[in-house]
Amino acid sequence: MTDHPAHQGSPDADPADPAHHSDDADAEADTDAQAFRELLRGLRVWDVAALPSFDPATAPDEPLPLFRQWLREATEAGVPEPHTMTLATADAAGNPSLRTLMLHDADERGWHFASHRGSRKGRELAVRPRAALGFYWPAVGRQVRVHGPVTVAGPEESAADLHHRSTGALAAALVGRQSEVLGSVEELARASEAAWERARREPAAPVPSWTLYVLHPEEVEFFQGDAQRRHVRLNYRYEGGRWARELLWP
Numbered sequence: 001m002t003d004h005p006a007h008q009g010s011p012d013a014d015p016a017d018p019a020h021h022s023d024d025a026d027a028e029a030d031t032d033a034q035a036f037r038e039l040l041r042g043l044r045v046w047d048v049a050a051l052p053s054f055d056p057a058t059a060p061d062e063p064l065p066l067f068r069q070w071l072r073e074a075t076e077a078g079v080p081e082p083h084t085m086t087l088a089t090a091d092a093a094g095n096p097s098l099r100t101l102m103l104h105d106a107d108e109r110g111w112h113f114a115s116h117r118g119s120r121k122g123r124e125l126a127v128r129p130r131a132a133l134g135f136y137w138p139a140v141g142r143q144v145r146v147h148g149p150v151t152v153a154g155p156e157e158s159a160a161d162l163h164h165r166s167t168g169a170l171a172a173a174l175v176g177r178q179s180e181v182l183g184s185v186e187e188l189a190r191a192s193e194a195a196w197e198r199a200r201r202e203p204a205a206p207v208p209s210w211t212l213y214v215l216h217p218e219e220v221e222f223f224q225g226d227a228q229r230r231h232v233r234l235n236y237r238y239e240g241g242r243w244a245r246e247l248l249w250p
């Protein structure tokens with residue numbers, strides 16, 4: 001057992017200890033915990049009027065066209081921000097970490113995203129250049145995940161990718177120092193103001209740490225949710241220079 005605070009509770013804690021909760025506070029915490037569990041139990045998934053059907057027999061030989069089709073259909077179905085995804089990386093010891101990122105492209109090279117090289121994810125990718133991406137589009141009950149090695153695009157391509165984006169994206173990149181400890185919100189406000197000012201004045205301002213990454217897919221899984229829980233899972237694996245396909249039990 002670790003010394004994490006969640007593991008420190010003891011049923012026979014000393015009531016004289018000022019840190020010990022009163023019975024009233026304990027009862028209130030129990031009620032909150034119960035209400036929280038009921039809230040979770042009342043929430044539903046795959047509960048939309050009509051989920052699309054997906055016949056894996058008609059799926060293309062390669063995952064890219066299907067991914068593009070599903071992203072387009074998620075957009076048409078009104079999924080908010082369908083181009084956002086979860087990126088999972090791991091440090092040298094294998095400890096995983098994840099965060100939300102925007103997808104910048106998906107083409108024959110792979111799935112493109114961008115970030116600061118010195119951020120946590122950037123440092124993790126430098127020591128372990130492999131990652132997983134996850135998309136979830138609730139309105140269509142679909143999930144896609146992608147695994148594979150990650151490479152870094154050259155500085156020119158990274159700069160071009162950034163300078164094709166919005167002024168806000170450039171300003172955010174110019175702030176820099178991503179994942180470092182921040183002293184105060186005022187410090188950020190000052191840095192952000194200066195970055196916005198520079199981004200407006202100098203739309204091609206260089207941001208050397210900003211890096212475009214490409215995840216080269218080795219495995220891409222498409223999950224179509226079904227109200228009867230007969231979910232369809234189609235997994236593509238790249239083997240021996242070609243894509244193989246298999247269904248997976250849900």
Ligand SMILES: Cc1cc2nc3c(=O)[nH]c(=O)nc-3n(C[C@H](O)[C@H](O)[C@H](O)COP(=O)(O)O)c2cc1C
Nearest residue numbers: 084098099100101102114115116119120121122179
């Ligand atoms: C909707 C959304 C989109 C985001 N897009 C990006 C992005 O494209 N690039 C990026 O570096 N961070 C993006 N972030 C911030 C990351 O989630 C994360 O906080 C940041 O990259 C630091 O992650 P790290 O400490 O694991 O390196 C986004 C966050 C959200 C909520």
